[in-house]
Amino acid sequence: MSGVASGVPADTLLAHVRDVPDFPEPGIVFKDITGLLVDGEAFAEAVRRLADIVPEGVELIAGMEARGFIVGAALAAHLGIGFVPIRKAGKLPPPTHRASYALEYGEAVLEVREGTVSPGARVLLVDDILATGGTAAAAADLVEQVGAEVVGVTFLLELLGLGGRDRLGGRVVSAVLSVEP
Ligand SMILES: O=P(O)(O)OC[C@H]1O[C@H](OP(=O)(O)OP(=O)(O)O)[C@H](O)[C@@H]1O
Numbered sequence: 247m248s249g250v251a252s253g254v255p256a257d258t259l260l261a262h263v264r265d266v267p268d269f270p271e272p273g274i275v276f277k278d279i280t281g282l283l284v285d286g287e288a289f290a291e292a293v294r295r296l297a298d299i300v301p302e303g304v305e306l307i308a309g310m311e312a313r314g315f316i317v318g319a320a321l322a323a324h325l326g327i328g329f330v331p332i333r334k335a336g337k338l339p340p341p342t343h344r345a346s347y348a349l350e351y352g353e354a355v356l357e358v359r360e361g362t363v364s365p366g367a368r369v370l371l372v373d374d375i376l377a378t379g380g381t382a383a384a385a386a387d388l389v390e391q392v393g394a395e396v397v398g399v400t401f402l403l404e405l406l407g408l409g410g411r412d413r414l415g416g417r418v419v420s421a422v423l424s425v426e427p
């Protein structure tokens with residue numbers, strides 16, 4: 247499912263990502279992608295670049311609340327395939343499947359509505375940022391709980407040095423951009 251790579255350098259996209267020190271808590275440098283989303287050309291370029299690195303054979307995209315909805319749904323529409331929201335606890339009516347996880351700042355529970363991911367479906371997980379990998383690992387557990395296959399995990403931005411890839415074990419992991427945290 248490769249798209250045509252454009253000539254826009256990756257650092258042009260990175261220039262739209264703002265560093266916010268000590269947010270949401272002291273010691274965290276928050277990578278704010280709002281500037282990339284609000285610029286139509288940059289957002290479109292980001293979606294094309296995500297499409298370029300989608301593994302072959304993906305049937306469905308699952309995105310993690312909330313920023314994974316933005317990039318995941320845009321990518322799914324670009325590719326013409328379906329999108330499943332993986333939500334934080336308490337947002338979806340029952341019945342749901344659940345998985346708990348820890349992230350760079352705090353802990354949370356993810357849920358997916360029963361019946362939205364079919365057993366055997368070839369699913370690509372999509373999120374904006376890979377940090378410790380806790381969110382993506384929990385989302386992968388959820389998808390596998392229902393008997394579907396995680397064919398890859400794709401991010402807009404990978405924060406290097408936080409062990410995210412290690413946390414995702416032998417999975418196919420790809421990212422459009424990468425930076426030191
Ligand atoms: O690799 P990890 O350490 O798990 O961190 C990455 C996750 O953290 C952020 O989400 P956050 O939970 O802040 O929620 P949001 O998308 O609702 O802002 C980001 O959008 C990823 O989902």
Ligand SMILES: Nc1ncnc2[nH]cnc12
Pocket residue numbers: 274275276277278349350351375377378405427
């Ligand atoms: N440093 C960071 N910036 C933005 N989102 C994040 N999610 C986890 N770590 C993050």
